[in-house]
Amino acid sequence: MxxxxxxxxxxxxxxxxxxxxxxxxxxxxxxxxxxxxxxxxxxxxxxxxxxxxxxxxxxxxxxxxxxxxxxxxxxxxxxxxxxxxxxxxxxxxQLQQKSSPELEKYLGYYFEYYYSMGNPGKILRSLVCLEKQGEKVVFQRTERLIEGKEKWDKEVCHCKYLGIAYYLSDRIFMMDYESLTFNEITQTIMFPTFKNRISWLHGLRLGVSASDERMPTSSRVLMEYLGTNINLRKALAMCRFYEPHDKDIDEAIQEMINNQGPNEHWNFRAKA
The missing domain is CATH 1.10.260.40 (lambda repressor-like DNA-binding domains)
Structure with a gap:
Protein backbone atom coordinates (compact mmCIF):
# COMPACT_ATOMS: atom_id res chain seq x y z
CA MET A 1 0.00 0.00 0.00
CA GLN A 94 11.13 29.44 0.94
CA LEU A 95 11.06 31.66 4.03
CA GLN A 96 9.29 28.88 5.93
CA GLN A 97 12.03 26.39 5.05
CA LYS A 98 14.70 28.78 6.34
CA SER A 99 12.80 29.61 9.55
CA SER A 100 14.31 28.01 12.65
CA PRO A 101 12.19 25.56 14.69
CA GLU A 102 13.33 27.58 17.73
CA LEU A 103 10.32 29.79 17.01
CA GLU A 104 8.11 27.16 18.65
CA LYS A 105 9.63 28.21 21.98
CA TYR A 106 7.71 31.49 21.68
CA LEU A 107 4.21 30.08 21.17
CA GLY A 108 1.60 31.49 23.50
CA TYR A 109 -0.06 34.77 24.51
CA TYR A 110 1.54 38.19 24.93
CA PHE A 111 0.56 41.68 25.96
CA GLU A 112 2.01 44.04 23.38
CA TYR A 113 2.92 47.66 24.14
CA TYR A 114 3.85 50.54 21.86
CA TYR A 115 3.02 54.21 21.34
CA SER A 116 -0.03 54.37 19.12
CA MET A 117 0.51 55.51 15.54
CA GLY A 118 -3.05 56.81 15.17
CA ASN A 119 -3.34 58.38 18.64
CA PRO A 120 -0.02 60.17 19.29
CA GLY A 121 1.11 60.20 22.90
CA LYS A 122 -1.02 57.20 23.93
CA ILE A 123 0.38 53.80 24.88
CA LEU A 124 -1.59 50.95 23.30
CA ARG A 125 -1.74 47.58 25.02
CA SER A 126 -2.99 44.80 22.72
CA LEU A 127 -3.16 41.00 22.88
CA VAL A 128 -1.07 38.75 20.61
CA CYS A 129 -1.35 34.98 20.25
CA LEU A 130 1.31 32.92 18.44
CA GLU A 131 0.30 29.37 17.54
CA LYS A 132 1.40 26.61 15.20
CA GLN A 133 -0.79 25.61 12.25
CA GLY A 134 0.69 22.75 10.25
CA GLU A 135 4.32 23.60 9.61
CA LYS A 136 3.85 27.35 10.09
CA VAL A 137 3.72 29.68 13.09
CA VAL A 138 0.89 32.17 12.71
CA PHE A 139 -0.40 34.86 15.02
CA GLN A 140 -3.36 37.10 15.76
CA ARG A 141 -3.05 40.58 17.22
CA THR A 142 -6.22 42.05 18.73
CA GLU A 143 -6.51 45.74 19.50
CA ARG A 144 -9.33 47.02 21.70
CA LEU A 145 -9.97 50.70 21.05
CA ILE A 146 -12.38 52.64 23.25
CA GLU A 147 -13.98 55.82 21.91
CA GLY A 148 -15.65 58.41 24.14
CA LYS A 149 -14.81 59.61 27.65
CA GLU A 150 -18.09 59.14 29.50
CA LYS A 151 -19.38 55.68 30.46
CA TRP A 152 -22.64 56.22 28.64
CA ASP A 153 -20.80 57.45 25.54
CA LYS A 154 -18.10 54.78 25.29
CA GLU A 155 -17.88 52.64 22.16
CA VAL A 156 -15.51 49.65 21.94
CA CYS A 157 -13.92 48.88 18.60
CA HIS A 158 -11.81 45.77 17.92
CA CYS A 159 -9.13 45.54 15.24
CA LYS A 160 -7.87 42.09 14.30
CA TYR A 161 -4.52 41.57 12.61
CA LEU A 162 -3.57 38.17 11.16
CA GLY A 163 -0.05 37.23 10.24
CA ILE A 164 2.80 34.78 10.01
CA ALA A 165 6.09 34.67 11.92
CA TYR A 166 9.59 33.51 10.96
CA TYR A 167 12.78 33.01 12.97
CA LEU A 168 15.69 34.00 10.70
CA SER A 169 19.29 34.45 11.87
CA ASP A 170 18.46 35.20 15.51
CA ARG A 171 15.63 37.62 14.78
CA ILE A 172 11.86 37.08 14.89
CA PHE A 173 10.07 38.57 11.86
CA MET A 174 6.30 39.08 12.13
CA MET A 175 4.22 40.24 9.15
CA ASP A 176 0.49 40.86 9.44
CA TYR A 177 -2.46 42.66 7.88
CA GLU A 178 -5.63 44.24 9.23
CA SER A 179 -8.19 41.50 8.49
CA LEU A 180 -11.35 43.63 8.75
CA THR A 181 -10.49 46.59 6.51
CA PHE A 182 -7.49 45.19 4.55
CA ASN A 183 -5.93 48.66 4.52
CA GLU A 184 -2.63 47.99 6.27
CA ILE A 185 0.36 45.66 6.32
CA THR A 186 2.61 45.78 9.38
CA GLN A 187 6.08 44.36 9.96
CA THR A 188 7.54 43.79 13.42
CA ILE A 189 11.10 42.61 14.09
CA MET A 190 11.85 41.33 17.59
CA PHE A 191 14.97 40.28 19.47
CA PRO A 192 14.64 36.68 20.73
CA THR A 193 15.57 35.81 24.29
CA PHE A 194 18.36 33.37 25.02
CA LYS A 195 17.08 32.65 28.53
CA ASN A 196 15.16 29.48 29.37
CA ARG A 197 12.20 31.52 30.56
CA ILE A 198 10.50 34.04 28.29
CA SER A 199 9.61 37.34 29.94
CA TRP A 200 9.84 40.14 27.38
CA LEU A 201 10.58 40.47 23.68
CA HIS A 202 11.35 43.86 22.23
CA GLY A 203 12.06 45.40 18.84
CA LEU A 204 10.63 47.74 16.21
CA ARG A 205 7.38 47.99 14.27
CA LEU A 206 6.80 49.65 10.91
CA GLY A 207 3.27 50.54 9.86
CA VAL A 208 0.93 53.43 9.10
CA SER A 209 -1.32 55.47 11.35
CA ALA A 210 -5.01 54.61 11.27
CA SER A 211 -5.90 58.30 10.94
CA ASP A 212 -6.72 59.96 7.62
CA GLU A 213 -3.11 61.11 7.47
CA ARG A 214 -1.92 57.47 7.12
CA MET A 215 1.62 58.50 7.97
CA PRO A 216 4.26 55.71 7.69
CA THR A 217 5.64 55.33 11.21
CA SER A 218 8.23 53.29 13.09
CA SER A 219 7.88 52.66 16.80
CA ARG A 220 9.58 50.65 19.53
CA VAL A 221 7.46 47.73 20.67
CA LEU A 222 7.58 45.31 23.60
CA MET A 223 5.80 41.97 24.04
CA GLU A 224 5.19 40.67 27.57
CA TYR A 225 4.79 36.88 27.75
CA LEU A 226 1.61 35.70 29.51
CA GLY A 227 1.72 31.92 28.97
CA THR A 228 -0.09 29.36 26.83
CA ASN A 229 -3.33 29.26 28.83
CA ILE A 230 -4.89 32.54 29.95
CA ASN A 231 -8.26 34.07 30.80
CA LEU A 232 -9.02 35.67 27.43
CA ARG A 233 -11.91 37.79 28.65
CA LYS A 234 -9.82 39.27 31.45
CA ALA A 235 -6.80 39.82 29.22
CA LEU A 236 -8.84 41.60 26.54
CA ALA A 237 -10.46 43.80 29.18
CA MET A 238 -6.97 45.11 30.01
CA CYS A 239 -6.27 46.04 26.38
CA ARG A 240 -6.82 49.75 25.72
CA PHE A 241 -5.06 53.12 25.48
CA TYR A 242 -2.99 54.24 28.45
CA GLU A 243 -1.52 57.63 29.31
CA PRO A 244 2.28 57.91 29.54
CA HIS A 245 3.53 57.13 33.07
CA ASP A 246 0.30 55.26 33.89
CA LYS A 247 0.93 53.15 37.01
CA ASP A 248 -0.70 50.14 35.34
CA ILE A 249 2.21 50.00 32.86
CA ASP A 250 5.49 48.81 34.36
CA GLU A 251 8.22 51.48 34.35
CA ALA A 252 10.66 49.10 32.62
CA ILE A 253 8.14 48.59 29.80
CA GLN A 254 7.63 52.34 29.44
CA GLU A 255 11.38 52.82 29.18
CA MET A 256 11.75 50.13 26.52
CA ILE A 257 9.03 51.61 24.27
CA ASN A 258 10.10 55.24 24.76
CA ASN A 259 10.67 56.74 21.29
CA GLN A 260 11.97 60.08 22.57
CA GLY A 261 15.33 61.19 23.94
CA PRO A 262 18.78 61.57 22.36
CA ASN A 263 19.65 59.33 19.44
CA GLU A 264 23.30 58.98 18.49
CA HIS A 265 22.51 56.76 15.49
CA TRP A 266 21.64 57.77 11.96
CA ASN A 267 18.57 55.50 11.99
CA PHE A 268 15.74 54.91 14.43
CA ARG A 269 16.79 51.76 16.31
CA ALA A 270 15.31 49.31 18.77
CA LYS A 271 16.64 49.44 22.33
CA ALA A 272 18.91 46.41 22.70
Missing amino acids: NEDFAQNLRLLCSYYKSISEVTQRLGISRPQFNRYLSGKHKPAANTLRRICEFFDVAEHELHLPHSQFERLVQVSPRQVTHTDESIELDHLN
Missing part, protein backbone atom coordinates in the same frame (compact mmCIF):
# COMPACT_ATOMS: atom_id res chain seq x y z
CA ASN A 2 2.87 2.36 0.80
CA GLU A 3 4.60 1.49 -2.47
CA ASP A 4 1.51 2.40 -4.53
CA PHE A 5 1.22 5.69 -2.65
CA ALA A 6 4.93 6.44 -3.24
CA GLN A 7 4.73 5.59 -6.95
CA ASN A 8 1.62 7.73 -7.37
CA LEU A 9 3.31 10.64 -5.63
CA ARG A 10 6.43 10.28 -7.80
CA LEU A 11 4.24 10.32 -10.91
CA LEU A 12 2.59 13.59 -9.85
CA CYS A 13 5.98 15.14 -9.14
CA SER A 14 7.17 14.24 -12.65
CA TYR A 15 4.85 16.94 -14.02
CA TYR A 16 7.01 19.55 -12.33
CA LYS A 17 10.49 20.81 -13.09
CA SER A 18 12.03 19.21 -10.02
CA ILE A 19 11.29 17.70 -6.60
CA SER A 20 12.79 20.85 -5.08
CA GLU A 21 10.15 22.98 -6.79
CA VAL A 22 7.40 20.77 -5.37
CA THR A 23 8.78 20.84 -1.82
CA GLN A 24 9.31 24.60 -1.92
CA ARG A 25 5.76 25.25 -3.06
CA LEU A 26 4.36 22.80 -0.52
CA GLY A 27 6.48 24.18 2.31
CA ILE A 28 7.75 20.70 3.22
CA SER A 29 11.44 19.96 3.76
CA ARG A 30 13.16 17.88 1.08
CA PRO A 31 14.31 15.11 3.51
CA GLN A 32 10.78 14.76 4.87
CA PHE A 33 9.26 14.61 1.36
CA ASN A 34 11.88 12.05 0.25
CA ARG A 35 10.60 9.71 2.97
CA TYR A 36 7.12 9.88 1.41
CA LEU A 37 8.56 9.25 -2.07
CA SER A 38 10.46 6.20 -0.80
CA GLY A 39 7.34 4.65 0.71
CA LYS A 40 8.99 4.40 4.14
CA HIS A 41 6.64 6.93 5.77
CA LYS A 42 3.10 8.16 5.24
CA PRO A 43 2.35 11.87 5.78
CA ALA A 44 0.27 13.01 8.72
CA ALA A 45 -3.37 13.84 8.01
CA ASN A 46 -2.90 17.61 7.75
CA THR A 47 0.17 17.20 5.51
CA LEU A 48 -1.69 14.73 3.31
CA ARG A 49 -4.51 17.26 2.82
CA ARG A 50 -1.97 19.88 1.71
CA ILE A 51 -0.44 17.44 -0.78
CA CYS A 52 -3.85 16.53 -2.23
CA GLU A 53 -4.87 20.18 -2.55
CA PHE A 54 -1.58 21.04 -4.24
CA PHE A 55 -1.81 18.23 -6.83
CA ASP A 56 -5.61 18.55 -7.15
CA VAL A 57 -6.31 14.89 -6.39
CA ALA A 58 -8.63 13.21 -3.91
CA GLU A 59 -7.06 11.53 -0.90
CA HIS A 60 -8.40 8.10 -1.84
CA GLU A 61 -6.99 8.45 -5.38
CA LEU A 62 -3.44 8.64 -4.04
CA HIS A 63 -3.93 5.20 -2.48
CA LEU A 64 -5.15 3.52 -5.68
CA PRO A 65 -3.02 0.77 -7.29
CA HIS A 66 -0.39 2.54 -9.35
CA SER A 67 -1.56 1.19 -12.72
CA GLN A 68 -5.09 2.44 -12.03
CA PHE A 69 -3.82 5.82 -10.81
CA GLU A 70 -1.62 6.19 -13.90
CA ARG A 71 -4.64 5.69 -16.19
CA LEU A 72 -6.57 8.25 -14.14
CA VAL A 73 -3.82 10.82 -14.55
CA GLN A 74 -3.57 10.14 -18.29
CA VAL A 75 -7.28 10.81 -18.71
CA SER A 76 -7.04 14.01 -16.62
CA PRO A 77 -3.51 15.33 -17.16
CA ARG A 78 -2.08 17.64 -14.53
CA GLN A 79 -2.18 21.30 -15.40
CA VAL A 80 1.07 22.76 -14.06
CA THR A 81 0.78 26.53 -14.12
CA HIS A 82 2.62 29.22 -12.23
CA THR A 83 -0.17 31.57 -11.22
CA ASP A 84 0.32 34.83 -9.36
CA GLU A 85 -0.82 33.00 -6.23
CA SER A 86 1.74 30.21 -6.63
CA ILE A 87 4.54 32.76 -7.11
CA GLU A 88 3.59 34.41 -3.83
CA LEU A 89 3.42 31.04 -2.08
CA ASP A 90 6.83 30.10 -3.48
CA HIS A 91 8.41 33.06 -1.69
CA LEU A 92 6.60 32.37 1.58
CA ASN A 93 7.46 28.67 1.48
